[in-house]
Amino acid sequence: MPGLHLPRLLTLLCALLVMGVFGCSPAKESADGRIVLRYLAGPDVGGGSREIIRRFEALHPGIKIKMVEGPAASNIRENMYSTSLMGGESTYDITYMDVVWVPKFAAQGWLLPLDDRFTPEMQDEFLPGDVLGSIYDGKIYRLPAQSDAGMLYYRKDLIEAAGFKPPRDWEDLVRIAKALQDPPKIWGFAFQGKQYEGLVCDYLEFLWGFGGRVIDKDGKIIVDSQEGIDALAAMVSTVRTHHISPEGILTFQEEEARHLFQEGKAVFMRNWPYAWNLVNSEGSPVKGKVGIMPMVGRIPGSGAATLGGWGWGISAYSEHPEEAWKFIAFATSAESLKVSYRKGGVIPARKSLFKDPEVLAKSPHFAKLYDVLIAARPRPVHPMYARISDAIQLHVSAALAGQETPEEAMKGAAAEMRAFVERK
Amino acid sequence: MAKVTVKDIRKTFGETTKVLEGISFEANDGEFVSLLGPSGCGKTTLLRIIAGLEYADSGEIHIGDKEVSKTPPKDRDIAMVFQNYALYPHLLVSENIGMGLKLRKYPEAEIKTRTDDAARMLDLQPLLDRKPAALSGGQRQRVALARALVRRPKVTLLDEPLSNLDAVLRERTRGELKLLFRKINGTAIYVTHDQVEAMTLSDKIVVLNKGRIQQVGTPHEIYHEPQNTFVAKFLGAPPMNIIPAPQILEAGFSPEVPGEAKDRLLGVRPEDLNISVDSSDGAIAFDVTLREATGAQTVLTIKAGALELRANLSGDWPINGLKAFVSLPADKLCWFDASTKEACS
């Protein structure tokens, strides 16, 4: 290799290395002496978070908030937090958490209990499901910010034109879907059928709607009860017997379902509230033709919603928990949540905003949404929730694919959960 | 140019394989010395030790007035021509030749002149801008030689440089080599198993066998005064006749045997035998059992009782000459001790 002098090159590399070591060590305090607090979140769509941070920093000149924008996929962010917290270090002072992370993180001792700061009176101002989902083993670890719950979207126009009413229970939904669908031009029901967390959310809504539970009060696995099997059978029937959902449903996440529905190719859709603004956006073929309601169950009124949603926690390894609390309290104030709502359409976790005239004027559907959210239930609160979720994902997916009967699937899922969840 | 002194070099491979067992010889300034011996005699190892590519277990190498036994090759001021030439495939012929000079930080201009000189000497000028892959075997060999000579080293080491050439080319190159070294008058150590190369090229031959020196001497001495039966048999084609003295006496010859006949071997070169179709005084009659004529010479295998000899005579031997009358040349007889195989003078 003429011209390339290896020793010199290696020296250069070493020099760079040394420079790197001393040049880039992450400082806990910024150059101007302010305390720096970091957190990891998804892409800041709409810039709401940046706005809140700006306001906070103006109010607290001694604190600097650094938002690390992670990937949109929340499971990746969960792992990024886990990696850092497993290392027992304080890259992130603040954790911006999905509701299902709380028991897992808390059980590991990674989170600071907030009970002395987040009083029951304060808790009352938030949606009950979000608060419930923030509690693990009697202590509260999270300040809810964004609420989320599964619900049923339906084509108002089609249903009315055919003389139907919105479905009252599951059988009703199947009947209407079958009557109105014309596959592959238009399908009856779209949901999330890919083997991932969303599938569990969908299944839980069926399970609860059919009167079942995953874990009973004593911590025993009861997902393979008759209710659990019936719920799965109902879910499977959409693809396997009634054919109201396309075979591809097994690859559907939120966006696939939303696209199908938005293009006018589905009568019903189970999805999160975020889809509302999109299906009603300019240029959407179904703009103004969509209704929302809580998910249906086996009997009228038994429908349930899976609670999603995000909130703030403080890392047990943070050197500045006091300042961190200041920020998360600020970020969950009614004012800040309104900023998030305005900029990014984020659904607030505070009850008061659903009665805010400004909000209601812009989003009239919030009135209905409130009913859904208030009834939403958190997923099983268990430190081994990820194991539970994976067992459900795997076997529900297998059942949807026709590889296992609903009974086999639920028995299998329960066996897997018992083997590992009860081992711990 | 310098004198090379090799002192009591010993080398063992592994635990027990003794390759060299105390080798000592000198190559004087400007001398062309061949290391001659059959394969496996240790000659290449010896050369590599002189070069510094391997190190001896004990013993000393002096080049000029410097003791270099522990010096790396580059500091010994030697050059070497390898059996497979070992040209750098990625460099041009000119770069191959100039590499050693460049590494010793000679000025560009001098490298150029010297490279050109060497190239001229070896007829390589038209090839300077090629890569080794584009050369024939003979051309590669000449490049390897040029690479060695261009440095004007104290010593040039050559490891069977002709063995990869075909017969005709080998003979021609041999001649060129001789002229070349005579011209530059450089010290050279040359490894070969080919006695003709050794005989024709060398000022001095070191005959090796099984890790020991058998004889050191001029080609003439080696040929005519072999110090033991190995040297006697290794040189010359056909090789020297070596016969126990009693057998000679029994056949009717009556040479003057130094010492007890039973302890002696007689050596006589095939071409030194006096042989004739006609009987004469003191000549013994032999049966001709084989006649091999090569035109210029004829080799006869002759037999009298148990005694079998080979004779080499210039010119022809009549086809019907079934009897040969042989007498021994009294001044050209070599005597060896029957037990030690050493020459006894």
Added chain:
Amino acid sequence: MRPSPWARLFLGCSVAVIVVWSLAPFLWQVITSLKPPAEVVSVPPTYWPSSPTIASYFKIFENRPFGTYIVNSFIVALGTTVMCTGVGTLAAYAFARLSLPGGKWAIRAILLVALFPPTILIVPLYKLIKAIGLLNNPFGLILPYTALNLPFTIWVLMTFFKQIPKDIEEAAAVDGLSRWGTLLKIILPLSAPAVATTGILVFIFSWNEFLLALTFISRDAARTVPVGIALLSGVTIYEVPWDQISAAVVLTTVPVVLMVLAFQRRIIEGLTAGAVKG
């Protein structure tokens, strides 16, 4: 051997098939990147954008500091390539040519190490990188990438070095080259094809690595391309901005293609120079 017309035709067809096979999914990215967002999800898919636009290419730069990502990726990939081939060459040379008592066991150990999937290494590595203060530093990636690629690099180079005739090295020693000099001036140029090949493979690995890059780098200014692409966001966090992702993929592939083209000359030269015979 003069190929018959049929053989030439066959060869031509094979080349065409290979090129189409290799490029088709990439070309699909190119086409997708030129579509307006709405057309990306049209059914049936359109094979040529109805109104081609390069808006998505601008969008990715507005959305994210892509220029910075590309520079970072270059630093990391180039650093890894240089370090890995450098360190790997030294080790491979030692194992192939120098007398190393126990070297055979070391080589086996190296292969054994390669058997452990990098996935498992993340947490301990994170601790390590954190401990030496290299989080958010290109070297925090260069070091592990180098180590992860070393077994392969050493193995390939070692095999190649063994094929180089020993007497060329000896000639170099006589000519006056040290061990170092021999390695740099003789062995390396002779192994250029192998070094270039491993270099390309290592470069591309480092250019594409996702998990470690995601975990070790949290500062936007230090991020690399694959993570940057994963951070592209649509209107909502659920939406996948296909047009932008495609544009980013296309854009970031260009440097790699240039790199390959640059290296590739060396490969041809090396392979066709009659290599190291005679």
Added chain:
Amino acid sequence: MKDEGTQVWINWSFAVPALVLMGLVNVIPIGQAFYFADGFSALPLDTRLVSSLKNTFVFTLATVLIELVLGLAMAMVLLKPLPGRGWVRAAVLIPWALPTAIMAMAWQWIFNAEYGVMGDLLYKIGLVSSPQIAWLAKPGLAMAACVLADVWKTTPFMALLLMSGLANIPDELYEAAEIDGAGPFRQFCFITLPLLKPTIALAVIFRAIQSFGVFDLVWVLTGGGPGGKTQMIALYVYDTVYRYLDIGYGCTLTLVMAGCLALMSGVVLLVAGREEA
């Protein structure tokens, strides 16, 4: 000349940077894996381990075999003198050059049941009756899609390695074979394959290691679904460590995985009939 002991140290020092780096990055974590491994008793009961091992073996076998055949063909074609060979080679390397994590998303889109171009293409050619093929929803097809995406991506790696091996086979051998009357097929069987064996063994081992540890591709493309039919061992390890936070069992799984790989490498070396070390 230095004495022998010093020389050995100097020789080893050439390997030291590499050994130190690998020691830091690989050996320490691996040592920890042995140290922390725990929960061995759960192994025989772990149905998910069994099914993911099975899936991974199928995936590895399929990808490595297909890649070997395609890669060999590719390498032989690419060694022929062609006009624009440089460009062809660069084109061939493009799949390898695209980030897996991102390309997996693209594949997901290509295999999408509704908007996917794959179904549409096959439909237009007339191979299938409907453009809506739920590739990733059917166990067999989903595995096939994973294999296809992986083969597409890593065949260039194989081809490049084999190319360097092929280039080292002397032309004289082919010429000699031609004189002996061997056709292209026999030349391939009696010269190319035997002489390429070490290279093939090397390529297969390294590819098998990579393939057995497949992660990003499947993680993004199918997430292990449907019904866990594309669940791979590396995904399982990752989940165990990062999602279940069960490091002990994760380490145990890693050891199981490394054991399988060692076994596979052993088989390859045995088949190849010679050890390179």
